[in-house]
Amino acid sequence: NAGVMQNPRHLVRRRGQEARLRCSPMKGHSHVYWYRQLPEEGLKFMVYLQKENIIDESGMPKERFSAEFPKEGPSILRIQQVVRGDSAAYFCASSPNGNTEAFFGQGTRLTVV
């Protein structure tokens, strides 16, 4: 049973470009979370999605950030017009029902130059 798959593992973008981060949850999991981690800081919640629905986006910046989890295909975290402060590790996690433990992917490390 494959774990949570994230790609790309590393992404370099110039200021003003768009970044698209992809996450395929574990088989049988329909709940997806996105977190951001800065060096020497904890994991900060961004958004929680179920298939085709955003359930909680209270941690998502109001501008430039969006997330989706379509009926078919991976969940996507999209960052438009990236700035240097967006440089961080972005982790995706999945859960079978939202009430138990979540399993994390290996992350995408975004560097904005």
Next chain:
Amino acid sequence: EDQVTQSPEALRLQEGESSSLNCSYTVSGLRGLFWYRQDPGKGPEFLFTLYSAGEEKEKERLKATLTKKESFLHITAPKPEDSATYLCAVQASGTYKYIFGTGTRLKVLA
């Protein structure tokens, strides 16, 4: 506001020297408390879930316990391969997001 505080921030142990990590939490009703291990450059790896005060879970050299206000991760006779950052997270009743502490960086010396 729901929050999680972990202590100490960093801990150095000699191989075989047992110790405990602390996770204090404040939530409006606890749905679950979770322990993870994170190695540098990797994603968090799930260790334990605890749901109610008095509950205990064990796995190899690790044992997690839970009270109404805190959880402990006890490490018995640690080995160098136990070196990692240990993260605690809570999920509050009525919500689905996991709130993480900033972790305890554990270094076990041979």
